[in-house]
Amino acid sequence: MKHKPNHDISKEHAAYLKSIRKREVFISAMRYLILLALIGLWEVFAATGILDPFIFSSPSRIVSTLVRLYSNGELFGHIGITLFETVVGFLLGTTLGTLVAIILWWSKTLCRIFDPYLVVLNALPKIALGPILIVWFGAGVESIIVMALLISLVVTVMSVLAGFQEITGEKQLLMRTLGASKLQIFSMVVFPASLPTIMSALKISVGMSWVGVIVGEYLVSEAGLGYLIVYGGQVFKLDLVMTSIVVLCVLAALMYYAVAFLEKKLTLRRSHA
Amino acid sequence: MEKIPLVTVEGVCLTYHEPTAETKAIDHLSFHIGRGEFVSIVGPSGCGKTSILSMLAGLMAPSEGSIRIRSTKRPGYMLQHDHLLDWRTIEGNIMLALEVKHIATEENCAYALRLLDTYGLSEFRYHYPRQLSGGMRQKVALIRTLAASPELLLLDEPFSALDYQTRLRIADEIHTILRAEGKTAVLVTHDIAEAISMSDRVLVFSNRPATLKTEHRILLSCNDATPLERRNSPEFKDYFDMIWKELDSYET
Ligand SMILES: Nc1ncnc2c1ncn2[C@@H]1O[C@H](COP(=O)(O)OP(=O)(O)OP(=O)(O)O)[C@@H](O)[C@H]1O
Ligand SMILES: [Mg+2]
Numbered sequence: 089m090k091h092k093p094n095h096d097i098s099k100e101h102a103a104y105l106k107s108i109r110k111r112e113v114f115i116s117a118m119r120y121l122i123l124l125a126l127i128g129l130w131e132v133f134a135a136t137g138i139l140d141p142f143i144f145s146s147p148s149r150i151v152s153t154l155v156r157l158y159s160n161g162e163l164f165g166h167i168g169i170t171l172f173e174t175v176v177g178f179l180l181g182t183t184l185g186t187l188v189a190i191i192l193w194w195s196k197t198l199c200r201i202f203d204p205y206l207v208v209l210n211a212l213p214k215i216a217l218g219p220i221l222i223v224w225f226g227a228g229v230e231s232i233i234v235m236a237l238l239i240s241l242v243v244t245v246m247s248v249l250a251g252f253q254e255i256t257g258e259k260q261l262l263m264r265t266l267g268a269s270k271l272q273i274f275s276m277v278v279f280p281a282s283l284p285t286i287m288s289a290l291k292i293s294v295g296m297s298w299v300g301v302i303v304g305e306y307l308v309s310e311a312g313l314g315y316l317i318v319y320g321g322q323v324f325k326l327d328l329v330m331t332s333i334v335v336l337c338v339l340a341a342l343m344y345y346a347v348a349f350l351e352k353k354l355t356l357r358r359s360h361a
Numbered sequence: 362m363e364k365i366p367l368v369t370v371e372g373v374c375l376t377y378h379e380p381t382a383e384t385k386a387i388d389h390l391s392f393h394i395g396r397g398e399f400v401s402i403v404g405p406s407g408c409g410k411t412s413i414l415s416m417l418a419g420l421m422a423p424s425e426g427s428i429r430i431r432s433t434k435r436p437g438y439m440l441q442h443d444h445l446l447d448w449r450t451i452e453g454n455i456m457l458a459l460e461v462k463h464i465a466t467e468e469n470c471a472y473a474l475r476l477l478d479t480y481g482l483s484e485f486r487y488h489y490p491r492q493l494s495g496g497m498r499q500k501v502a503l504i505r506t507l508a509a510s511p512e513l514l515l516l517d518e519p520f521s522a523l524d525y526q527t528r529l530r531i532a533d534e535i536h537t538i539l540r541a542e543g544k545t546a547v548l549v550t551h552d553i554a555e556a557i558s559m560s561d562r563v564l565v566f567s568n569r570p571a572t573l574k575t576e577h578r579i580l581l582s583c584n585d586a587t588p589l590e591r592r593n594s595p596e597f598k599d600y601f602d603m604i605w606k607e608l609d610s611y612e613t
Contacts, residue, residue: 258444265418265438266509268461276461280448 145330153331166332170301170312171339173229177236178297178343182290184237185244192245193252193278194270210246214238214300218307227308235307236300240293247292251285252278287351294347298340313339365431366393367513367545368417373426374570375412386412388570389426394545396512399536401548401556403604404566404574405611410549413571414438414515417547430513437511439519443502445490451477451501452486458509473508480504480538496527503535507542514539516548520555532559533589553608557600558588565604568611575607 097105127147133139134146141149157163192199218235225231255278263273305314313332320328375387386409394400402410415421416428418438430436437458445454455473459465477483480500490498499519506514519535520528536559539546550556556563557579565574581594591597 258440258442259446261420262438262440262444263461264420265435266458266461267435272461276457277446280446 142324143326145327149327150331150334153327154335157331163335166312166316167335167339169229170305170314170336173232173301173304173312174236174297174343177233177300178240178294180233181237181240181297182244182293185241185293186248186286188241188245189248189252190274192249193274199249206242206245209242214242215303218303221304222308228310231308232301232304232312235304236297239300240296243296244289244293247289248282248286251282251289254285255281284351284355287347287354290347291344291351294343295340298336298343302336364395367396367398367431368394368547369427369429369431370413370417371427371429373413373416373423373428375409375416375421376424385570387423388572390571390573391426392564392573392576394513394547397543397545398562399539399546399548399560400562400564401550401560402564402566403550403553403556403608404571405568405608406551408566408569409571410566411517414517414547414549417513418515432512434509434511434513436513436515437506437509439502439506439514439516441518441521443490443498445498445501445505447490450487450489451482451493454490454501455505455508457505462509464509469508469510472510473504476504476507477501480534494527495523496531499523499531500534503538507538507544512545514544514546516546518550519548521551528555529589533587536588553601553604554592554597555588557597557604558591563600563604565607577604 130139130144131147134141134144134149139146154163157166192202214235217238218231221231221234225234259277259281260273263277268276301312302314302317305312306318309315309318313336316332317329317336320326320332370393371391373387373390374385377384377386390413402413404410412421416423417430418436445451446457449457452474455477456465456470459469459473474483474486477486482497482500482504485493485497485501490501493501499522502519520532523531532555548556548559560579563577563579565576566572567574577600579600581591581596583590583594586594
């Protein structure tokens with residue numbers, strides 16, 4: 089709820105607002121400071137030989153590696169492939185996962201039948217399935233996407249289903265007294281009411297898709313950031329490894345914020361005063 | 362009123378089956394309710410009052426016996442909590458029943474908005490439920506129920522979540538609304554005074570399994586007054602003591 093700007097606020101309230109603003113400024117200043125300090129110390133230690141740049145790389149070497157990758161045109165190729173695999177795996181995983189959750193919510197019997205399977209699938213480290221996926225889907229992009237899909241699918245099913253089941257029976261009872269069908273109960277009450285849960289499930293699922301894609305690229309290694317990391321490690325080019333990790337950090341953060349932004353948009357609209 | 366009743370309940374029994382137990386909730390219950398009547402049901406807690414309302418609403422079928430409602434409209438149901446949908450505006454909430462039944466015609470929507478206007482909530486049309494007080498929310502819940510123009514209204518302790526002051530005022534307002542719209546109502550309550558002040562007739566249920574113990578036709582010297590004024594009539598206390606004693610005999 090947003091209040092209209094109040095011009096005649098009391099002295100205490102003004103002081104209170106000021107203290108909040110001060111703390112906000114302090115927190116963001118500290119965030120940047122820590123980042124700068126880390127980069128600066130790393131650079132200095134590498135330059136003075138306290139850290140061996142051959143093993144630990146350094147910020148300046150990362151930048152020059154980035155420039156080199158960019159100018160020979162490789163950078164966006166690798167980013168593109170990894171990003172593509174992640175987005176496709178994430179979208180497929182969350183849509184399929186939400187669909188499965190809807191079906192399991194719909195039929196209590198199906199839910200009970202599949203419960204032990206879900207528990208086992210959830211407990212199983214999906215990475216163990218890597219070799220099987222490679223045999224089934226070939227040593228290429230397909231296997232990587234399936235890996236990302238698998239990892240985000242199970243998480244999505246579990247958390248979205250839990251979200252649906254959280255919606256109180258009384259709201260559904262109310263809908264039944266109005267003569268609503270099960271589809272109407274779902275689309276008018278259960279789904280909108282669990283939208284916040286679904287959105288936070290998506291945030292977890294984004295991270296899971298990245299795990300799936302990078303692990304997939306470790307195993308299949310043709311192109312992409314995961315490939316660069318593995319390759320860099322094998323030929324002892326730690327600059328390449330560090331550069332790829334930095335790029336990965338930035339991409340993962342961007343994708344997370346994109347989902348968080350979507351979440352904010354959706355929740356803002358419904359609580360808009 | 363004594364002509365053909367709107368509701369006829371005849372020899373109704375209800376048994377709940379659970380893996381661990383079987384609970385007989387209602388035992389050969391019979392009563393009728395005339396058109397335009399306001400009937401309250403009081404009874405010890407857990408005796409089966411909500412169960413009979415659920416059957417009247419068509420949510421469950423009786424295990425035995427029959428329930429007949431002579432209306433083409435589905436009864437309206439009001440619960441203890443308003444269950445307004447947080448993500449819909451007040452307007453969106455009162456249109457819920459119309460949307461569910463695919464009868465959101467211009468005429469029906471206009472009727473719902475007119476109700477909102479008549480009962481003093483039109484300024485909140487575009488507000489969200491959490492911006493309203495408990496009493497106002499319960500009134501919105503009533504308008505949501507009335508929007509589909511049911512002939513019969515089932516009220517399951519609709520005031521019990523409100524504080525005492527609001528409760529008296531909202532009971533008064535809702536009673537006036539139901540009278541003005543010419544509705545038939547069945548009210549379940551734990552509050553004997555509320556039952557007497559609002560109804561034409563009070564049904565007293567026995568302990569579980571519920572049977573109809575006694576029924577009281579409420580005739581007060583100021584019968585047409587509002588519930589709040591009816592509480593002051595000289596006969597009020599006699600009815601109260603009578604029903605109190607009947608219920609008290611179950612509590613031991
Ligand atoms: N779905 C159910 N399954 C099994 N038993 C039930 C179910 N619903 C109610 N009961 C049992 O049936 C009996 C009557 O319940 P009901 O809710 O109708 O009572 P009530 O008179 O409305 O109670 P209260 O005064 O507490 O509102 C209770 O003993 C309750 O435990
Ligand atoms: Mg009850």
